[in-house]
Amino acid sequence: MPTFQSDGLELAYRDEGEGEPILLIHGFASSLDVNWVGPGWFDTLTRDGRRVIAIDNRGHGASEKPYDPSFYGSDLMAGDALALLDHLDVARADVMGYSMGARVTALLAIRHPARLRSAILGGMGEGLLHGAPSADAIADGLLAENADDVTHPTAKMFRRFADVTKGDRKALAACMRAQRSLVSKDMLATITVPTLVAVGTEDDVSGDLDALVALIPGAEALPIPRRDHNRAVGDKVYKEGVLSFLARRP
Template structure:
């Protein structure tokens, strides 16, 4: 595990493989290890000839964990990703994001198109624009004294996940307040890079992939069969679609 500093915060990251870089941005309450290593993504990317870069977002894993909600706007978190690419001296990379990580990837692709060769939005469909309806329930669940008191299924699901990963629940609650900031429809239309929008068939959190793909200049939808939001992350069909997309837009063997 290595560290770099961005905007006064410390970030943990890991890098594996050799080849064109793929920056992997994890989802809410997760970490680089849980989202990308444990699910086999790093092994898959390295095996396909890519350099896999994982890191812990602010508020997560081994990175700094501010409790101020103003620290978690997605545009700020996108700058952390740029900081890591600069630290590693990669001028350009493909970006793979899941859920909150896909929202960050969208803000990154909008603000720094020169840095992003292609992007994969996993677990984030049209709700990139519409926002997350269950956010306040998730915040309440993270701050609840006991998990036994939680009745809302999504809040309970994320509280279990946060406890399982040993997360700082107050940092996560602050993150949820602002990281779910919707992206303006007009800004989505301005994203220039190729984007794969991959959503689980039973995902009720992300919104459908097709409407978002239609708004993007170069969007491609993909439905991950028989998967919900939590179980789609490491799905084989998702990985296969991602590799096929990267092979067309940012092939292994290509200079970054």
């Protein structure tokens, strides 16, 4: 994959297709391949006539992986996303983030609305207002010698996911221990770009979908039936809902 420099780090990305650009930002312990290529998002969006750009967040995928928590935080990742758009000479793009990537997308919509055509927040409900649940337990679980020793349910879920995706668990633990870039209700009320919020109906990680939608002016809700946090990513309802949203947004 090609790379670019942001904040002194070398970060990887993909850039495929032609048409209106959409930037994809993956979730914690994932990567652009796991979050967007494998589940078919690149194929879906390029077939829809779009230029699809995705970033491997710092500490993830093929990007550089520092072990110091001070190198992490959603605000820094938002800066990386803007740096990638600048690197590719993209003035404005639709932006879709999943889970941690949705937090990054929300920060972009709040702080840099002129760079966004729209914001799509996947896998993130009212939990956007809070830090990652059980962050220290998750970090400890990532660093545990044996996955079977991890008993905290959320920590166990992320440890298993990191093992499957072959993530650098030391870098992921540093990312999880970083200071949260929190978003407030007042900040959400300033969002002016068209916004779609998509969450699985069985997702017990993201928080309430409708509660978040109510805080963002004009936002639309997209419940993904019978899907939890991980299984919602590649769901057909999610994809069709995003394509419909992109087709009718200003």
